Amino acid sequence: MENKPEKSYQIIKTGSHKDWTQKPAEWQANADFWIKIITENLDPFRLKLTNKAVLEFFKGKKNLSVLDAGCGEGYLCRQLAKSGHKTQGIDFNPKLIEAALREENKKPLGVKYAVGDIKKLPYKNASFDAILSNHSINELDDPKKALFEFSRVLKRGGRLIMFFLHPCFDLNPNDLKGIFPQYYFQKVKITRECYLVSGIRSPSAYSYLHLSLSEWLELIEKTGFSLEKIKEPHPGIPVMKNDEWWRINFQKPLFILIQARKN
């Protein structure tokens, strides 16, 4: 640790931490929590805002072959399959994939699931029309490896849709008075004590990668993509003004969506 720990998160400069990518075992501790949050629809951000943003590209399209990379318990795969896409999900957490398969067995939608690492995908070149990464690539120490893999398994002209916490706002300048840019412009790991969703705490801590926005965009270009779109999903000005839940829970831009085209 190079900085005094803040109340809600710790920052670790990654130079001294060679590979801090979360391991499947670490995710295993939070798997039941995650399954509960998703299957019981407990995350208002997803329900009211982010699912729609993440799935917008697919609206009105049919029959795309889609990979959900870091699919968790697979709810986005199910939504995509229901709207007519051939969907596969991959996640390195066996418990989450088991939960996804249980759902598939209960109500078959033809979704295929695999346990595997998104840095080393078990798919042939040019297999997919689109790849979705919802809050997953930013859990890696080295997202470039996953981006090269995404580029390899996407067809030319295929789309990558990545969604994660907004890198311009994932660090709080007030916590880092005078030294904020020294963190903003570096690769750092942010560790939080737990996920807190609708008052429910996850049993285990979690970490994610902070890179500056320009660094993310550069990575995309270096791995064979052209940037197509950036979105900062928000509930809209009237809602932010008038809805107390959003006023309390959306005090800064929280999310970014980056859409890129495989060259």
Ligand SMILES: C[S@@+](CC[C@H](N)C(=O)[O-])C[C@H]1O[C@@H](n2cnc3c(N)ncnc32)[C@H](O)[C@@H]1O
């Ligand atoms: C925050 S959860 C999001 C899950 C899902 N995309 C969703 O939106 O519900 C992050 C997921 O990424 C998975 N993950 C993290 N690193 C991974 C890796 N290297 N390979 C495959 N999955 C990974 C975790 O197991 C976890 O399911």
